[in-house]
Amino acid sequence: MALSTVWVLAEQRGGKPSPALGELLTAARARADAVDAVTWGAGAAALAALAGAHGARRLLDLGDLGDSLPGPCVAAALAAEIGAGRGPEALFVATSYDGRDVAARLSARLDRPVLTNVVGLSSDADGSLVSEHVVFGGSEVVRARFTGEGPGIYLIRPKSFVAEPVGGAAAELVGLALPDAGARDAARIVERHAEERSGPSLDEANVVVSGGRGLGSADNYSLVEQLARLLHGAPAASRAIVDAGWVPYSYQVGQTGKTVKPSVYIACGISGATQHLVGMKGAAHVVAINKDPEAPIFKLADLGIVGDVNAVLPKLIDALERRS
Amino acid sequence: MDIAVCVKQIPSPDTPGRLDAATGRLDRSGGLVLDDSDSYSVEMALRLAEQSGGGEVTLVSMVPDGEVAGLRTALAMGAARAVVVSDPALAGSDALSTAKVLAAALRRIGAPLVLTATESTDGYTGTVPVQVAELLGQPSVSFARRIELDGGQLRVERQTESGYDEVSCPLPAVVSVTAGVVEVRYPSFKGIMGARSKPVEQLDLAALGLDPAAIGSAGARQQVVAVERAEARSAGEVITDDGSGYERVIAVLDDWKVI
Numbered sequence: 001m002a003l004s005t006v007w008v009l010a011e012q013r014g015g016k017p018s019p020a021l022g023e024l025l026t027a028a029r030a031r032a033d034a035v036d037a038v039t040w041g042a043g044a045a046a047l048a049a050l051a052g053a054h055g056a057r058r059l060l061d062l063g064d065l066g067d068s069l070p071g072p073c074v075a076a077a078l079a080a081e082i083g084a085g086r087g088p089e090a091l092f093v094a095t096s097y098d099g100r101d102v103a104a105r106l107s108a109r110l111d112r113p114v115l116t117n118v119v120g121l122s123s124d125a126d127g128s129l130v131s132e133h134v135v136f137g138g139s140e141v142v143r144a145r146f147t148g149e150g151p152g153i154y155l156i157r158p159k160s161f162v163a164e165p166v167g168g169a170a171a172e173l174v175g176l177a178l179p180d181a182g183a184r185d186a187a188r189i190v191e192r193h194a195e196e197r198s199g200p201s202l203d204e205a206n207v208v209v210s211g212g213r214g215l216g217s218a219d220n221y222s223l224v225e226q227l228a229r230l231l232h233g234a235p236a237a238s239r240a241i242v243d244a245g246w247v248p249y250s251y252q253v254g255q256t257g258k259t260v261k262p263s264v265y266i267a268c269g270i271s272g273a274t275q276h277l278v279g280m281k282g283a284a285h286v287v288a289i290n291k292d293p294e295a296p297i298f299k300l301a302d303l304g305i306v307g308d309v310n311a312v313l314p315k316l317i318d319a320l321e322r323r324s
Numbered sequence: 325m326d327i328a329v330c331v332k333q334i335p336s337p338d339t340p341g342r343l344d345a346a347t348g349r350l351d352r353s354g355g356l357v358l359d360d361s362d363s364y365s366v367e368m369a370l371r372l373a374e375q376s377g378g379g380e381v382t383l384v385s386m387v388p389d390g391e392v393a394g395l396r397t398a399l400a401m402g403a404a405r406a407v408v409v410s411d412p413a414l415a416g417s418d419a420l421s422t423a424k425v426l427a428a429a430l431r432r433i434g435a436p437l438v439l440t441a442t443e444s445t446d447g448y449t450g451t452v453p454v455q456v457a458e459l460l461g462q463p464s465v466s467f468a469r470r471i472e473l474d475g476g477q478l479r480v481e482r483q484t485e486s487g488y489d490e491v492s493c494p495l496p497a498v499v500s501v502t503a504g505v506v507e508v509r510y511p512s513f514k515g516i517m518g519a520r521s522k523p524v525e526q527l528d529l530a531a532l533g534l535d536p537a538a539i540g541s542a543g544a545r546q547q548v549v550a551v552e553r554a555e556a557r558s559a560g561e562v563i564t565d566d567g568s569g570y571e572r573v574i575a576v577l578d579d580w581k582v583i
Binding site: 266 | 453480484505545548550552553556571
């Protein structure tokens with residue numbers, strides 16, 4: 001027995017669908033008879049094609065939010081639909097900056113909990129949805145389910161599902177009213193700054209080069225950036241060097257950070273605390289360079305180099321430059 | 325300006341956590357320390373209070389068995405006092421229950437600005453700060469990397485997927501602070517000594533007017549159905565660098581067809 005309807009929050013990034021959209025729609029399709037997507041912002045028409053191709057029936061469009069932050073407005077609109085009896089049985093939201101805001105606001109508003117950090121979904125014998133969560137650096141898997149009144153709110157970590165298009169027609173575009181969220185919506189975006197990035201984004205990159213405390217100093221992080229550039233990949237970081245202020249939070253891979261699933265993950269000067277491993281152990285191949293032969297990262301690396309990352313990386317970079 | 329900071333004591337990251345297989349809950353029987361993530365919001369609060377011409381920084385926390393040892397770290401940094409909520413009925417609280425308890429305590433304190441970390445290191449749901457804001461009926465700015473006071477408003481740089489947004493936000497408000505964005509002070513000897521005598525107010529659910537049936541495991545509407553060991557990846561080849569280790573890296577990158 002499947003769920004009747006699942007809604008998927010369809011975020012946009014610079015007018016384009018977020019890469020997690022196809023993943024979430026694919027996961028929803030496997031569990032529900034009908035799947036709808038909910039979006040806001042300028043790119044709804046383009047998104048309707050992609051949503052339809054991944055099996056969405058309708059695309060509910062909130063339109064332009066102006067200079068509001070999405071959290072309070074989107075949650076208010078979803079709560080209004082749910083309150084009017086037009087809501088889904090479950091809502092799937094990708095773990096992102098705005099996704100977490102929407103899920104948290106909606107949760108408090110409806111007085112329903114959120115199941116967070118979902119990495120897998122199944123159904124139990126009576127047809128209810130069971131979510132999978134990895135805890136303690138991926139050493140244990142917890143299965144959980146909602147027991148109260150729906151809809152169930154699920155915050156799903158990107159890269160937990162593989163997007164599979166089914167080739168459906170564009171989703172039917174349906175306008176959704178945007179209620180006044182009052183004082184909760186008092187924050188205003190004054191200016192949006194896009195940071196320059198020459199390569200792919202961290203969650204889309206085929207190769208991820210990640211740096212940790214073993215680099216010794218913030219300046220040496222440029223080695224990680226150079227190697228990432230040469231491999232057409234994205235630079236990333238362990239929590240230790242984000243906490244130390246060497247690179248921004250958006251670079252962080254791990255439990256409190258992003259999950260990545262590249263073809264190749266190169267860990268440079270990262271010991272492999274459990275908190276980090278949960279964010280990268282899904283990589284197809286792992287290379288680790290670390291001074292400490294006992295570092296836990298070597299237990300899951302396909303190739304481990306015991307050595308000084310600041311000696312190995314310059315040679316590696318130099319050799320790659322000579323090849324290109 | 326008075327500022328409240330929501331903080332959490334967690335099992336020391338040096339002793340890996342585990343779930344109690346019988347109850348499906350986090351085993352918190354080891355010692356507790358202040359979550360490192362919280363040191364940034366505490367530091368930010370101390371700086372903002374100073375910049376605003378003075379004001380008290382109050383810590384707010386939900387704690388098991390009246391445990392406050394980890395909070396002394398933040399009191400030693402300069403927070404003036406702590407308000408902690410401890411009640412047997414809080415065992416098994418989910419994020420929303422936690423947010424309800426914190427919101428009730430914050431209403432009593434009435435500070436115009438509430439700071440938090442973006443997520444705790446042990447539970448890492450990352451939903452509590454914004455749930456608190458919703459329950460208080462206030463705006464929130466999550467994932468702040470910089471906060472400035474600008475008249476009666478906040479100017480916040482909020483992390484986004486592609487860069488950052490500059491956000492203006494009136495008070496009262498809740499702001500969650502990302503790690504690493506300020507250099508955290510070390511408590512001075514005087515601070516550590518002084519922390520022992522700073523006031524810590526202990527509250528239970530009754531004092532906050534909260535119904536134990538709606539909070540904690542009694543109010544949780546999610547259930548752990550199984551806890552299992554996860555599949556582990558296996559180790560591959562490990563070599564010691566003799567100056568030519570990079571050649572082996574090039575070889576595998578070649579094999580994997582990324583160069």
